[in-house]
Amino acid sequence: MHIKKQRLLTPGPTPLLPRALHAMMASDVHHRTQDFQRIYRQVLADLKVVFGTTNDVLPLVSSGSGAMEAAVSNLFRRGDKVIVCSAGKFGERWVAMTKAFGLDPVVLEAPYGSVVSPERVEEALKAHPETRGVFVQASETSTGAAHDIQNMAAAVRNSEAIFVIDAITGLGTMPLDIDGWGLDVVIGGSQKAFMIPPGLAFLSISKKAWERAASCDLPHFYFDLKKELKSAQNGESSWTPAVSLIISLGEALNYIKELGMNKLIENAQLLARATRAAVVRLGLELFSPASPSASVTAVKAPPGMDSGVIVKAFRNDFGMIIANGQGSMKGQIFRIAHLGYFDFADLFAVIGALEIILHTHGYPVEFGKGVAAVQSVLAEAAFPKVTVGA
Amino acid sequence: MHIKKQRLLTPGPTPLLPRALHAMMASDVHHRTQDFQRIYRQVLADLKVVFGTTNDVLPLVSSGSGAMEAAVSNLFRRGDKVIVCSAGKFGERWVAMTKAFGLDPVVLEAPYGSVVSPERVEEALKAHPETRGVFVQASETSTGAAHDIQNMAAAVRNSEAIFVIDAITGLGTMPLDIDGWGLDVVIGGSQKAFMIPPGLAFLSISKKAWERAASCDLPHFYFDLKKELKSAQNGESSWTPAVSLIISLGEALNYIKELGMNKLIENAQLLARATRAAVVRLGLELFSPASPSASVTAVKAPPGMDSGVIVKAFRNDFGMIIANGQGSMKGQIFRIAHLGYFDFADLFAVIGALEIILHTHGYPVEFGKGVAAVQSVLAEAAFPKVTVGA
Numbered sequence: 001m002h003i004k005k006q007r008l009l010t011p012g013p014t015p016l017l018p019r020a021l022h023a024m025m026a027s028d029v030h031h032r033t034q035d036f037q038r039i040y041r042q043v044l045a046d047l048k049v050v051f052g053t054t055n056d057v058l059p060l061v062s063s064g065s066g067a068m069e070a071a072v073s074n075l076f077r078r079g080d081k082v083i084v085c086s087a088g089k090f091g092e093r094w095v096a097m098t099k100a101f102g103l104d105p106v107v108l109e110a111p112y113g114s115v116v117s118p119e120r121v122e123e124a125l126k127a128h129p130e131t132r133g134v135f136v137q138a139s140e141t142s143t144g145a146a147h148d149i150q151n152m153a154a155a156v157r158n159s160e161a162i163f164v165i166d167a168i169t170g171l172g173t174m175p176l177d178i179d180g181w182g183l184d185v186v187i188g189g190s191q192k193a194f195m196i197p198p199g200l201a202f203l204s205i206s207k208k209a210w211e212r213a214a215s216c217d218l219p220h221f222y223f224d225l226k227k228e229l230k231s232a233q234n235g236e237s238s239w240t241p242a243v244s245l246i247i248s249l250g251e252a253l254n255y256i257k258e259l260g261m262n263k264l265i266e267n268a269q270l271l272a273r274a275t276r277a278a279v280v281r282l283g284l285e286l287f288s289p290a291s292p293s294a295s296v297t298a299v300k301a302p303p304g305m306d307s308g309v310i311v312k313a314f315r316n317d318f319g320m321i322i323a324n325g326q327g328s329m330k331g332q333i334f335r336i337a338h339l340g341y342f343d344f345a346d347l348f349a350v351i352g353a354l355e356i357i358l359h360t361h362g363y364p365v366e367f368g369k370g371v372a373a374v375q376s377v378l379a380e381a382a383f384p385k386v387t388v389g390a
Numbered sequence: 391m392h393i394k395k396q397r398l399l400t401p402g403p404t405p406l407l408p409r410a411l412h413a414m415m416a417s418d419v420h421h422r423t424q425d426f427q428r429i430y431r432q433v434l435a436d437l438k439v440v441f442g443t444t445n446d447v448l449p450l451v452s453s454g455s456g457a458m459e460a461a462v463s464n465l466f467r468r469g470d471k472v473i474v475c476s477a478g479k480f481g482e483r484w485v486a487m488t489k490a491f492g493l494d495p496v497v498l499e500a501p502y503g504s505v506v507s508p509e510r511v512e513e514a515l516k517a518h519p520e521t522r523g524v525f526v527q528a529s530e531t532s533t534g535a536a537h538d539i540q541n542m543a544a545a546v547r548n549s550e551a552i553f554v555i556d557a558i559t560g561l562g563t564m565p566l567d568i569d570g571w572g573l574d575v576v577i578g579g580s581q582k583a584f585m586i587p588p589g590l591a592f593l594s595i596s597k598k599a600w601e602r603a604a605s606c607d608l609p610h611f612y613f614d615l616k617k618e619l620k621s622a623q624n625g626e627s628s629w630t631p632a633v634s635l636i637i638s639l640g641e642a643l644n645y646i647k648e649l650g651m652n653k654l655i656e657n658a659q660l661l662a663r664a665t666r667a668a669v670v671r672l673g674l675e676l677f678s679p680a681s682p683s684a685s686v687t688a689v690k691a692p693p694g695m696d697s698g699v700i701v702k703a704f705r706n707d708f709g710m711i712i713a714n715g716q717g718s719m720k721g722q723i724f725r726i727a728h729l730g731y732f733d734f735a736d737l738f739a740v741i742g743a744l745e746i747i748l749h750t751h752g753y754p755v756e757f758g759k760g761v762a763a764v765q766s767v768l769a770e771a772a773f774p775k776v777t778v779g780a
Contacts, residue, residue: 001754010416013412013633016418024634027587028398028406030711061453061589063629069612100611197417199451199632219609221490222452224458239453240581242589243403244414244634303582321420328687 006317008180011141011169011296011323014340016163016194020252027244029206036243037235039250044232046127046253047202050261051171051186053178058228061242064168065187067201069099069163069353070350071185075212081126081131081135083161089142089326089357090166094135101218112143112329113298115291118151132212133163138170138186142300142326144335145288146174153181162209168192168201172261173268173294173339192295193264195255195340196248205229264340269294269336270345274377278351278370282358285368287333295339296323298331302363307334310357318353344378392708399740401531401686401713402558404730407585410642417634426633427625429640432620436643440651441561442577443568445594448618451632454579457591458487460613461554461628465602468492473514473551475506475542479532479716480556484525491608496521502533502719503688505681508541508609521551523603523739528560528576532716534688534725535678536564543571553600558582558591559759563658563684563729564650572701574599583654584683586638595619601621643672654730659684660738661728665765668741668760672748677723685729686713690722692753697724699748707741734768 008015008125029036047057060067076082080103084094087110098105106124107118116136119121119220125131134156149165152331162184171186172193178186184206191198205225226240231238256264272294276286279299287298301307307324308331314320323335326387336350358365379385399404404635419426428652435445450457466472470493474484477500488495496514498506508524515521524546529536539555544555547566552574557566561576562583568576574596581588595615603616614628621628647656666676676690691697700722705708713725726740741760748755769775 006418008420010420012630013418013420021415021417024417026415027411028396028402030398030402030403033705033711061451061456061632063451065629066451066612072611073609092497097611101609101655130569139678189630191633193624196422197414197632198630199635212522219463219491221462222456239455240402240588241453242581242587242635243581244587245589245632281422315423329509 004317007320007346008281009320009322009342009346010338011335011337012288013188013198014193014195014337015189015342015346016197016343017252017255019255019289020196020248020352023251024244024248026247029243029247029267031237031241038339039242039247040237043233043250043253044247046250046257049176050203050253051188052261053204053357055206056158056179056232057202057204058225058227058232059237059246060200061199061239062202063198064166065093065186066223067187067203068093070225071187071203071221072097072103073218073223074216075162075185075209076101076132076227077102077170077215077217077246081128081130082135083108083121084111084129085121085136085147087145088112088138088140088142089117089135090140098135113145113288114220115140115145115147117202118148118155121152122155125159125161125250127156129159131159133164134161137167138165138174138176139293139295140168141169143288144293144296144327145291146293147172149176149183150181150272153183157182162206162212169295171337172264172371178204182206190245190249193340194249196245197247199242201247218340220378233377258386268338270377270381271342271344272297274344274347274374275336275338277373277377282355282365282370296335296337298335299332302347302358305361305363306331309361310334313357314353315360317357320350320353322350344374347374394707395708397736399710399712399736399752401725401727401729402579403581403588403666404585404773405732405736406587407642407645407731409645410586410638411545413641414634414638416637417559419633419634419637420626421631430627430631431625433636433643433698435641436647438773440643441578441594442651443594446569446622447592448615448622449627449636450591450593450618451589451629452591453588454556454577454591455483456613457577457593458483458507458556461577461613462487462493463608463610463613464492464606464615465552465599466491466493466522467577467607468604469494471496471518471520472520472523472525473498473511473518475526475537476513477505477516477533477535478502478527478530480527484555484556488525488526497779500566503535503678505530505535505537508538508545511542512545515545515549515551519596520551520721524551525554526556528555528557528564528566528674529683529685531559531567531686532719533678534686535681536560536683539566539573540571543573547572549616552596552602559685559729562654565655568594572764580639583730584639585610585642586635589632590636590639610718641682642696658728660767661734662687664734664737665726665728667763667767670749672745672755672760678751686725688723688725693749695751695753696721699751700724701746703751704743709745710740710743712740727761737764
């Protein structure tokens with residue numbers, strides 16, 4: 001018998017930042033008091049710092065999908081032609097959502113594990129010059145693939161379209177230069193790199209996007225970005241805010257500011273590189289080798305093995321919650337996250353467990369081989385060799 | 391100098407149940423695991439117990455306004471004639487929301503402090519037999535007035551309309567016999583009688599209301615009740631749930647079940663009666679004397695005194711957060727809440743503080759007079775006199 005600590009290692013909810021979790025105990029605050037307004041104003045200011053933008057960043061009480069809907073229902077008109085990049089489950093959500101609100105999407109599909117290239121977006125914009133918006137995922141969580149946002153932005157920038165990016169898992173794991181690249185709407189969620197429980201979503205909104213809000217004719221009430229902006233300028237939210245999560249977020253934003261958003265991104269990228277090195281060393285195949293995301297690494301289960309067996313063994317034998325594939329990928333792949341409060345000690349543990357799991361399920365591996373790959377990546381990046389006695 | 395403990399005594403957020411607050415520390419749970427499904431299923435079952443209904447009760451990640459919108463955008467068609475009872479700020483929200491979604495509201499207005507009678511609803515239904523819905527607040531938080539839901543329901547019941555009740559502050563303070571009276575949609579919020587922080591809203595939905603969902607033509611995606619029902623039947627939510635709040639809610643529902651929902655209601659009603667007795671004894675005037683809510687008692691400030699002075703003195707001199715009037719009532723009234731985790735010791739404290747505040751602001755009162763009124767109501771209800779030495 002061995003004790004199994006519970007470890008939450010999925011691409012959202014991510015490992016919680018302890019000081020942010022504990023801050024929730026001070027939730028008995030009324031949201032229309034100066035005490036809370038002080039907290040809320042600070043959160044609004046810090047969100048801009050962490051997003052790295054001068055654009056407005058607004059929080060909403062919802063899951064990430066609520067902020068995606070807010071972008072659709074506040075910035076478009078019925079019948080608007082839009083381009084949707086769809087390379088996985090969350091791309092499909094953009095398609096369903098734009099259709100639900102009566103937009104007219106041109107869907108650029110890529111098979112699961114691949115991405116839509118900036119060139120395809122550029123061509124589609126030429127073919128449909130009336131396009132009012134381009135929708136994409138920065139990181140497609142379902143497949144572990146990342147889109148080339150910088151070059152897509154260059155294509156969208158000179159068109160009439162606004163560029164709407166679901167960066168719910170992308171933020172904090174990849175550079176997203178909102179002002180420099182011209183990213184009109186960038187969407188985040190609390191349970192991702194923000195390291196707190198789910199229930200809050202965020203959007204940054206550019207001047208070009210705000211101009212669209214003026215002529216929007218789609219019905220919306222709860223997700224009303226113009227109203228929310230006006231409230232934010234008074235240090236308030238339009239509706240009752242999720243007080244416990246805002247207080248927790250304030251603490252997490254302090255941590256990210258102290259660390260530096262660029263360091264958080266570097267950490268995710270180094271972890272992702274080490275994870276890829278480890279699984280390849282163990283003879284496994286990456287699911288998105290050409291455009292891997294630093295948020296989550298998707299790995300194909302060995303031939304003949306259901307990835308669910310691996311996910312279940314992680315949970316039952318090691319207390320570790322990692323992610324299975326979603327939708328049609330269920331059973332095919334497993335996914336190891338790197339976003340938010342995640343460190344190399346976590347990764348040693350994950351790969352150490354993976355080796356035993358593979359070994360005991362008919363896929364023999366040499367113990368320590370994958371862990372060594374992780375160690376090598378870290379040592380090379382962070383521990384220059386010291387010559388003893390020199 | 392005297393120490394001032396912080397006390398949150400508003401009609402939402404209400405005083406937090408400590409065991410429910412503390413439960414949030416166990417929030418590092420993934421929402422697509424059996425562990426969480428067990429919690430979620432129990433919450434779904436317990437919500438039905440606490441609402442006292444066999445109808446489906448669904449939680450949403452939003453403020454209460456999100457659930458109000460869900461009722462509008464999921465159960466109606468563009469152009470539907472509806473009757474909206476508007477007797478305060480939240481009645482006005484129903485009007486704005488039904489208009490935003492293209493419904494055609496007949497507005498039955500009542501001045502702030504009054505209510506719309508069941509007879510007016512009955513007449514309006516006769517005048518507009520094509521009416522598809524009737525909207526009302528059970529308790530209008532902005533004025534401290536309660537509608538006669540039972541008799542309104544009797545009028546609506548035999549019409550084609552569905553009866554949609556914002557019971558966000560009403561639940562847990564007044565009887566609402568959902569199945570017996572035929573209440574089609576009843577809406578609640580986490581930061582009210584549920585005694586946890588804001589961020590979750592709930593709706594119960596009757597069979598008659600579900601039939602409407604089938605023909606709804608209004609755009610919606612995030613608030614999709616049919617999808618949410620299907621997810622709930624699998625022990626899941628459609629989008630990522632607010633894990634920390636669901637866990638907290640589970641603990642609060644345990645408490646309410648142990649206590650009994652009827653006892654929670656009795657407690658609020660006794661507190662409300664005692665509050666009314668106290669303020670009348672102090673010579674103050676009730677704002678809604680004819681139809682007082684048990685959720686919150688609205689009191690007129692003494693002539694020539696701004697109610698904001700009283701609210702501010704409560705905060706600065708006693709650490710107590712009570713509510714000012716909202717909208718045009720700001721400065722006119724102050725509001726003392728009774729819903730959720732609120733007891734007589736709290737009320738002794740509130741009235742004790744009120745007496746000093748009135749006295750020191752030019753409205754002399756005899757210290758202890760209002761507190762005595764509270765004590766008398768409690769003693770009569772709960773402490774039959776014991777004759778010493780008998």
